[in-house]
Amino acid sequence: MSDTATALAAALSRRIDLRDADPAGLPADQALQRRVLNSYAQELAGMKPEEGVLWMLRRLSMLEARLLTVQAAQWQGATVLPYPAPVEPAPEPAIAPVVAEEIVLPTQMTLNLDEQLRREGFLRPEKASSGDSFCWIGPTPKAAIYLPRLRTPVEIRLLVLSTLVPDALEQVQLALDGGAWTTVRVERQGRITTLIAAPPPGQDGGAATMRLDIDAIRTASPASINGGDDRRQLSIAIWRVELVSI
Numbered sequence: 001m002s003d004t005a006t007a008l009a010a011a012l013s014r015r016i017d018l019r020d021a022d023p024a025g026l027p028a029d030q031a032l033q034r035r036v037l038n039s040y041a042q043e044l045a046g047m048k049p050e051e052g053v054l055w056m057l058r059r060l061s062m063l064e065a066r067l068l069t070v071q072a073a074q075w076q077g078a079t080v081l082p083y084p085a086p087v088e089p090a091p092e093p094a095i096a097p098v099v100a101e102e103i104v105l106p107t108q109m110t111l112n113l114d115e116q117l118r119r120e121g122f123l124r125p126e127k128a129s130s131g132d133s134f135c136w137i138g139p140t141p142k143a144a145i146y147l148p149r150l151r152t153p154v155e156i157r158l159l160v161l162s163t164l165v166p167d168a169l170e171q172v173q174l175a176l177d178g179g180a181w182t183t184v185r186v187e188r189q190g191r192i193t194t195l196i197a198a199p200p201p202g203q204d205g206g207a208a209t210m211r212l213d214i215d216a217i218r219t220a221s222p223a224s225i226n227g228g229d230d231r232r233q234l235s236i237a238i239w240r241v242e243l244v245s246i
Contacts, residue, residue, distance in 0.1 A: 040056075043055070105149055105150055105151040105245075106148070106150055106151070106245075107150060107151050107244070107245035108150070108242075108243060108244045108245065109147075109148060109150060109242075109243045110240065110241070110242050110243075111147065111148075111240070111241045111242075111243075112132065112133055112239065112240055113125060113133055113134055113135040113145075113238050113239055113240065113241070114133035115133075117145065117146075118145075118146040119135065119143065119144065119145045119146065120143060120144040121137060121138075121140060121142050121143030121144060121214075122135040122136065122137055122138070122143055123135060123136045123137075123138050123139075123232070123234070126237075128161060128239065132161075132239050132240075133239065134161045134162075134237045134238060134239035135237065135238060135239075136232070136234045136235070136236070136237045137214065137216045137219070137234070137235040137236050137237075137238070138219055138232060138233050138234040138235055139219060139232065139233035139234075140219065140233070141215060141216040141217050141218050141219050141235050142213070142214070142215055142216075143213075143214045143216065144211055144212060144213050144214065145211075145212045145214070145241060146209050146210070146211055146212075147209065147210045147211075147212055147241065147243065148208065148209065148210070149205065149206075149207070149208050149209055149210050150210070150243050150245050151245040152176075152201045152210075152245070153198055153200065153201065153245070153246055154176070154198065154201075154210075154243050154244065154245050154246065155196065155197070155198045155243070155244045155245075155246050156174060156176070156196070156197055156198065156199070156212060156241065156242075156243055157194050157195070157196050157241070157242040157243075157244075158174075158184075158194065158195040158196075158214075158236075158238050158240075158241055159192060159193075159194055159238065159239055159240040159241075159242070160192075160193040160194065160195060160236055160237065160238060160239075161237040161238070161239045162236075162237040163193075163235065163236045163237065164219070164220040164221075164222065164225060164234050164235060165216070165217065165218055165219065165220055165235055165236075168216065168217040168218055168235075169184075169186050169193070169195065169236075170183075170184075170186055171183065171217045172184045172195055172214070172215065172216055172217060172236070173197075173214075173215045173217075174195075174197045174199045174212060174213065174214055174215075175199050175202070175212075175213040175215075176199040176200070176201045176202065176205075176210060176211070176212055176213075177201045177202040177203065177204045177205035177210055177211055178202035178203060178204030178205075178211070178213075179199055179200045179201050179202030179203075180199065180200055180202075181199070181215065182197045182198065182199035182200070183197070184196055184197045185197065198246060212241075216235035216236050217235075218235065219233040219234055219235040220233070220234065220235075221233055221234065222234070
């Protein structure tokens with residue numbers, strides 16, 4: 001046993017460095033590596049990430065121990081040393097559960113309806129004489145805006161630049177993330193009209209976004225109201241969305 005211990009000690013001091021392997025054997029090595037990786041993939045299938053890491057560590061330590069045994073035998077100038085009697089494995093350390101940090105959501109935000117804001121059911125953004133961007137809902141009265149997630153519940157204020165169906169403003173409804181439809185309250189200050197509601201959030205939103213659905217009730221065309229050639233079906237022109245957690 002003293003010779004075996006000496007050989008193992010020498011092997012540990014001169015571990016095999018696979019980086020110096022003969023390049024001529026690379027094609028065979030690569031073929032074997034592919035077979036081994038396929039085998040690993042089958043054995044790791046269905047494991048949780050932490051279970052897979054422990055499995056790989058045990059596998060690597062077993063392979064390196066066997067390589068050291070072979071190297072020790074070569075160092076000693078004898079045949080491969082017999083493996084020692086199996087040792088009862090030590091209990092695996094408990095894995096601490098991963099606790100996600102609490103995400104602090106914003107409580108207020110103001111967004112302009114421009115090219116950067118993801119939306120559905122709107123026409124392309126236009127520019128007002130003030131330089132602000134705005135979008136008409138059309139050609140159907142149903143539209144949606146995708147908003148950054150805020151802490152809910154949230155009050156939503158849609159600032160209206162113009163409308164072709166002013167008598168329908170009191171009937172406009174909003175829904176948040178697939179929740180219940182809520183009729184807006186109309187607030188007028190000078191030339192600014194604001195549609196206000198706090199719809200209860202549903203369960204359809206994403207981790208970072210909220211979907212605001214808008215039902216503007218109906219549309220009309222400028223040609224049908226004022227004459228001219230503009231036959232687009234339009235409802236409400238919105239230029240800003242203001243969000244405040246409540």
